[in-house]
Amino acid sequence: MKLTLNIWRQADAAATGEMRTYALDGVSEDMSFLEMLDVLNEQLNAKGEEPIAFDSDCREGICGTCGLMINGQAHGPEVTTTCQLHMRSFKDGDEITIEPWRADAFPVVKDLVVDRGAFDRIIQQGGFISANTGSAPEANSVPVPRDKALRSFNMATCIGCGACVAACPNGSASLFMGAKITHLGELPQGQPERDQRVVNMVGQHDHEGFGGCTNIGECAAACPKEIPLDVISQLNKDLRTALKHGH
Amino acid sequence: MTPVATHTSAPTLVKGSRAARSTITLKILMAASGIVFIGFVLVHMYGNLKAFAGHDAFNEYAHHLRTFGEPILPYEGLLWIVRVGLIAALVVHVASAYALARRASTARTQKYAVKKNRSSSLSSRTMRWGGVTILVFLVWHLLNFTIGKINPSGGATNDPYNLMVDTFDLWWMTIIYLVAMLALGLHLHHGTWSALQTLGLTGTAAARTRAKTAGWVLAVVIAGGFSLVPLFVLLGVISK
Numbered sequence: 001m002k003l004t005l006n007i008w009r010q011a012d013a014a015a016t017g018e019m020r021t022y023a024l025d026g027v028s029e030d031m032s033f034l035e036m037l038d039v040l041n042e043q044l045n046a047k048g049e050e051p052i053a054f055d056s057d058c059r060e061g062i063c064g065t066c067g068l069m070i071n072g073q074a075h076g077p078e079v080t081t082t083c084q085l086h087m088r089s090f091k092d093g094d095e096i097t098i099e100p101w102r103a104d105a106f107p108v109v110k111d112l113v114v115d116r117g118a119f120d121r122i123i124q125q126g127g128f129i130s131a132n133t134g135s136a137p138e139a140n141s142v143p144v145p146r147d148k149a150l151r152s153f154n155m156a157t158c159i160g161c162g163a164c165v166a167a168c169p170n171g172s173a174s175l176f177m178g179a180k181i182t183h184l185g186e187l188p189q190g191q192p193e194r195d196q197r198v199v200n201m202v203g204q205h206d207h208e209g210f211g212g213c214t215n216i217g218e219c220a221a222a223c224p225k226e227i228p229l230d231v232i233s234q235l236n237k238d239l240r241t242a243l244k245h246g247h
Numbered sequence: 248m249t250p251v252a253t254h255t256s257a258p259t260l261v262k263g264s265r266a267a268r269s270t271i272t273l274k275i276l277m278a279a280s281g282i283v284f285i286g287f288v289l290v291h292m293y294g295n296l297k298a299f300a301g302h303d304a305f306n307e308y309a310h311h312l313r314t315f316g317e318p319i320l321p322y323e324g325l326l327w328i329v330r331v332g333l334i335a336a337l338v339v340h341v342a343s344a345y346a347l348a349r350r351a352s353t354a355r356t357q358k359y360a361v362k363k364n365r366s367s368s369l370s371s372r373t374m375r376w377g378g379v380t381i382l383v384f385l386v387w388h389l390l391n392f393t394i395g396k397i398n399p400s401g402g403a404t405n406d407p408y409n410l411m412v413d414t415f416d417l418w419w420m421t422i423i424y425l426v427a428m429l430a431l432g433l434h435l436h437h438g439t440w441s442a443l444q445t446l447g448l449t450g451t452a453a454a455r456t457r458a459k460t461a462g463w464v465l466a467v468v469i470a471g472g473f474s475l476v477p478l479f480v481l482l483g484v485i486s487k
């Protein structure tokens with residue numbers, strides 16, 4: 001199939017970027033979205049032009065490195081990651097607009113690549129449990145009720161891709177934080193640091209310049225891992241509890 | 248082209264974060280003040296329906312609001328307690344709405360060329376303009392019936408029932424009130440569920456559905472209930 005691509009080009013973090021239009025022919029519907037961009041880059045290379053920079057790593061939907069705004073939708077029209085999106089979701093003759101995640105806390109590094117270091121710093125503030133290593137305890141010594149284990153596991157599937165921020169009209173990272181808070185908060189191992197975790201993560205989130213949540217719900221609709229809005233309720237509840245405990 | 252080293256706007260880890268200074272606390276204040284408003288508009292809407300009981304019943308109710316609690320409370324005592332509470336809630340609500348709206352506008356300074364809404368409701372996307380609409384309406388509404396007692400058709404202003412009928416006999420006044428009720432209905436549709444979510448009371452899919460249903464019910468009951476009186480005045484059912 002034949003496509004018209006409008007793609008954001010930006011030489012580096014300091015440059016002002018612009019949208020540029022490319023025509024691409026011979027795209028197979030079995031290609032993934034990133035393979036389609038690979039084909040375009042080969043053509044640009046052959047012409048001696050600078051290829052389009054974009055992020056990817058696993059290309060199997062588990063690492064969270066890839067992420068593009070495709071026709072105004074984070075990760076495109078399906079509920080999946082950009083690397084798992086296939087060209088059969090598009091039609092011959094389609095015009096596709098491709099932009100990087102837009103959030104001031106995710107500055108553009110080059111073209112479609114953004115720096116999501118802000119997420120790493122939020123994780124550094126509490127997305128962990130403290131445990132002594134070296135002497136692994138007997139796994140069955142800490143019982144976890146089934147429902148809690150299941151909820152914790154489901155929320156642990158967040159891959160930190162940033163689609164929630166990209167889709168949110170407020171540029172908030174509440175769904176991401178909520179996923180981490182719920183993942184660790186449902187487990188006995190997550191309890192000792194629970195109050196401190198939410199306060200520090202939210203403090204870092206606000207410091208990075210993400211917006212406040214207004215429960216609009218675009219995040220959950222964009223999330224490739226289908227993290228539900230309940231985790232934001234959990235996040236708010238944990239913060240309210242920490243407030244009550246004087247943190 | 249050599250890409251320059253990654254630069255981030257805030258590469259530091261913050262220390263000494265406080266729960267009270269977070270954006271979520273702003274939201275909790277907004278939710279709490281919003282719930283105060285919901286309580287008020289429910290009672291206010293119920294009171295307005297007294298218009299259907301006629302001139303004397305309506306004015307008696309208005310008078311009763313002022314003498315409620317006497318002689319323990321002074322004349323208009325309860326009314327002033329409620330007014331002070333509402334003014335405080337309004338200051339909190341608007342100030343936190345403003346702070347959050349400003350944050351949101353700086354969180355994404357470079358807009359998307361193309362952006363689609365996938366699942367958000369119209370009401371959720373119009374909270375800020377809807378809120379401003381309600382605020383502007385509120386100023387007129389208080390000038391009309393409380394502070395100014397302005398009779399737009401030029402008649403007497405010392406009789407609450409007659410002032411109300413004179414106002415809504417003008418079709419364009421009724422339109423202004425109905426537009427304001429549309430804004431209020433939209434605000435309540437999203438605001439009710441949003442407040443429950445902000446307070447952390449919607450931790451399951453079922454609770455979320457219930458909260459959204461509550462939003463619909465409150466929006467229809469409150470905005471619909473308020474709209475009945477102006478509509479029925481205009482239709483001539485309620486008259487002097």
Ligand code: HEM
Pocket residue numbers: 213214215216274275277278279280281282284285288337340341344371374375377378379381382385434435437438439441442443445446
């Ligand atoms: C006076 C002018 C008003 C302004 C400027 C205003 C503005 C706002 C804004 C911007 C929001 C946040 C939107 C969001 O969370 O998505 C909000 C939330 C809310 N508003 Fe208002 N509003 C006003 C009046 C009212 C009134 C009269 C009521 C009730 C009858 C009300 C009830 C609520 C509720 C329940 C929320 C949800 C709080 C939350 O998100 O947790 N507001 N308002």
Ligand code: SF4
Pocket residue numbers: 157158159160161162163164165175176179219222223224225226227
């Ligand atoms: S919550 Fe979903 S959209 Fe947000 S970072 Fe995690 S996986 Fe990506």
Ligand code: FES
Pocket residue numbers: 055056057058059060061062063064065066067081082083084
């Ligand atoms: S490249 Fe790993 S999730 Fe897409």
